Amino acid sequence: MSPRVAWRLESYGFQRVYDYVPGKADWLAFNLPRQGWARLAGDVLTRDLPTASAHDHLGDVRTTLRDSNIGLVVVLNHQGIVMGTLPAKAADQSADTAIEAIMDEGPTTIRPSEEVGPLVERMGNADIDGVLVTSSDGKLLGLFERNRGEDALTPARKPPRNGHLGHNR
Amino acid sequence: MPTPIGRDDVRRLIDEEHAQVVEVLARPEYEWAHLADAIHVPLKSHFRDIVRDRLDPNRPVIVYCNDYQ
Numbered sequence: 001m002s003p004r005v006a007w008r009l010e011s012y013g014f015q016r017v018y019d020y021v022p023g024k025a026d027w028l029a030f031n032l033p034r035q036g037w038a039r040l041a042g043d044v045l046t047r048d049l050p051t052a053s054a055h056d057h058l059g060d061v062r063t064t065l066r067d068s069n070i071g072l073v074v075v076l077n078h079q080g081i082v083m084g085t086l087p088a089k090a091a092d093q094s095a096d097t098a099i100e101a102i103m104d105e106g107p108t109t110i111r112p113s114e115e116v117g118p119l120v121e122r123m124g125n126a127d128i129d130g131v132l133v134t135s136s137d138g139k140l141l142g143l144f145e146r147n148r149g150e151d152a153l154t155p156a157r158k159p160p161r162n163g164h165l166g167h168n169r
Numbered sequence: 170m171p172t173p174i175g176r177d178d179v180r181r182l183i184d185e186e187h188a189q190v191v192e193v194l195a196r197p198e199y200e201w202a203h204l205a206d207a208i209h210v211p212l213k214s215h216f217r218d219i220v221r222d223r224l225d226p227n228r229p230v231i232v233y234c235n236d237y238q
């Protein structure tokens with residue numbers, strides 16, 4: 001639909017008309033600034049998660065792993081893409097163990113554009129307390145925790161009139 | 170011909186060139202969520218009037234819908 005509108009604007013004399021082809025779905029999947037009454041996973045993120053590099057060895061991250069308040073460390077590559085997770089129990093292995101060899105590859109992730117209500121319900125049915133949130137290109141954004149999602153649903157459901165949700169520009 | 174752009178260009182045009190952002194979906198979808206400060210201009214009757222009232226032809230305009238479809 002947007003191409004048709006874009007062409008019509010040009011026909012009305014607008015000189016600089018752009019078509020954001022990937023659209024709203026793309027914007028929301030990157031947790032970019034928005035307005036509206038939707039309650040999305042990106043609004044309820046736990047950020048600053050403990051992370052490690054895929055090239056690290058266990059000795060490099062043992063302290064981080066033992067201190068983790070989420071029971072794991074997220075393993076990232078040099079671009080911040082999620083490569084796997086390392087559970088706290090791995091801390092007992094030898095220091096020269098390569099992270100890449102023992103991490104859990106391919107953890108479940110969701111996009112920040114997921115609606116909180118259905119997500120909380122699914123997580124409750126599966127008895128899952130938290131799930132990693134990444135942008136569409138796989139970059140770590142944070143952790144969605146079910147209890148925080150439930151809290152976010154508690155206030156009055158009347159949609160807000162204005163206000164920026166997500167990151168400020 | 171309208172120029173197809175991605176996310177990074179949208180942000181640059183908004184921040185640096187004060188682009189107007191237009192969502193063309195139906196009102197319920199717009200109210201559910203829309204790009205910050207996007208104007209709702211549905212493709213329906215009185216479209217030209219809405220454009221005349223809400224958009225500045227001297228500023229760049231970015232149009233979007235839900236995704237590639």
